[in-house]
Amino acid sequence: MISITEILKDFPIFETKIHGKRLVYLDNAATTQKPRQVIEAISQYYETRNANVHRGVHYLSEIASEDYEEAHNKVAKFLNAKGMEEIIFTRNTTESLNLLAYSLGLNELEKGDNIVLTRFEHHSNLVPWQQMARRQGAEIRFIEMTEDCRLDLASAEKAIDDKTKVVSITHMSNALGTIIPVKEVSKLAREHGAYMIVDGAQSAPHMPVDVRELDVDFFAFSGHKMLAPMGIGGLYGREDILEKMEPFLFGGDMISIVSFDNATWNRLPWKFEAGTPNVSGGIGLAVAIDYLGKIGFDKIHYIEHELTEYAHERLNELSFIKIYGPEPKYKGAVVSFAMDGIHPHDIASLLDEDGIAVRAGHHCAQPLMKMLGTDSTTRASMYFYNTKEDIDALVESLQKIYKLFS
Ligand SMILES: Cc1ncc(COP(=O)(O)O)c(C=O)c1O
Structure with a gap:
């Protein structure tokens, strides 16, 4: 079975530093990163x-x-x-x-x-x-x-x-x-x-x-x-x-x-x-x-479900966070949340300073957001190349942001 270390080696973007920090990419619902195999196939097509x-x-x-x-x-x-x-x-x-x-x-x-x-x-x-x-x-x-x-x-x-x-x-x-x-x-x-x-x-x-x-x-x-x-x-x-x-x-x-x-x-x-x-x-x-x-959907599901449960568990430890949406067993690897008194765009910008990429806004679902009584949330969305360390980094950074604002 392919390990997470081997998987990460296939994605060159993870060698990039963001503001000098390790990239924690949690914006996969917007777009995913590309493995070397895909990038090479495209350039090989144009080259040959x-x-x-x-x-x-x-x-x-x-x-x-x-x-x-x-x-x-x-x-x-x-x-x-x-x-x-x-x-x-x-x-x-x-x-x-x-x-x-x-x-x-x-x-x-x-x-x-x-x-x-x-x-x-x-x-x-x-x-x-x-x-x-x-x-x-x-x-x-x-x-x-x-x-x-x-x-x-x-x-x-x-x-x-x-x-x-x-x-x-x-x-x-x-x-x-x-x-x-x-x-x-x-x-x-x-x-x-x-x-x-x-x-x-x-x-x-x-x-x-x-x-x-x-x-x-x-x-x-x-x-x-x-x-x-x-x-x-x-x-x-x-x-x-x-x-x-x-x-x-x-x-x-x-x-x-x-x-x-x-x-x-x-x-x-x-x-x-x-x-x-x-x-x-x-x-x-x-x-x-x-x-x-090659990875297999069984493995993808296993990793993503573990990560979603872990993200819920860790975010629920933070009294200032409200999660929107159903329990992990009814959903995919997406966690949408709000933080007391801080706008999602501010949260996303401050997370970015720590190298953490998330999405903030209405997620192209304005009527749904309105039904939920808000106009925007912060969204962390995972894929099979994410790890529990990524969730820990998110939680740590959110704690820092909350302290800064309060
Ligand atoms: C559920 C859903 N439908 C449609 C779209 C539109 O996808 P695209 O922008 O690739 O056309 C998205 C993109 O986020 C989506 O999440």
Whole structure:
């Protein structure tokens, strides 16, 4: 089994000193660090194989096309999709969800239909649907949150009905860490014939995802939150739905035959990938998936759960800290908290002086923050390369900050 020392050696960023201090990186829900293997794969691509894909018969173009297609296959296997035709590469989760909002929204959503979301949504899975609902005359409904910040499944039964066209929910809240029981919700969506969409930005990096087992139609994710470079993400879509669905972006590569007054579409998944894609990003993503496979999700879950429990335990020792969100057993490796009398931005700036990177703000979930009676929190989010020493450093620094302010 690979040790934490070996893991850390794979991440060059941890050699960087922040204000002369060891880097304690606790902002993984925003983006993760990249292992050497991913960084090297990207530079190797540009140094030895760079060419545009699907456009040339020359050697480099063929190799680049093969690698890019292989990356789709890798993602298909990672999510247990049927094959490459069900995997569309996008820039990120936001683009994947906009693709769906536009494509399904403009072509299938009618006045009187409703779209069901949860109270936990990131703005990426809220604002596109708000826009589409307004344009098409549809209604947005919400599955409620319980007192202890979990999903209220009873309210899902009330929200989803025969006028529900789309159910689009997060798999894990980035602001609170709450894990959402997707399968239970998808059962309800199925009963009412609605499309079932999952925002997997926070789940794909941390837990095994099986889109067939979850029984979902679409699953969106971002590469940069799971060791891959920025600018590459994806969307799983069920093949029979993608075949019928209208494209979102139009242009090169996504067409089959074009005349001056019409066009037909390329086969899947290229029908949904207009223009020159992010080839090096796709290759980096494939290497990131290999890396995650080498560590294993069992180990990732074990490390993260230990860290989350430890973070709760240590932060609960501090009388001036209030933790938002459910107990560790109901969530991923995210701890959102507030400190008596000190603004989250001040906390984050002072932590930074100790080399500790956390996030402060509304975490792109303003309505959720408002429901919790605040406008911002400080958020520490962990990954498998974090250690208990990182949590100790956070707690020590918070104690120092509190003393300074009081
Ligand atoms: C739950 C969730 N959904 C969507 C997003 C948007 O991801 P991206 O900015 O990579 O598109 C994030 C990013 O933090 C997220 O946490």
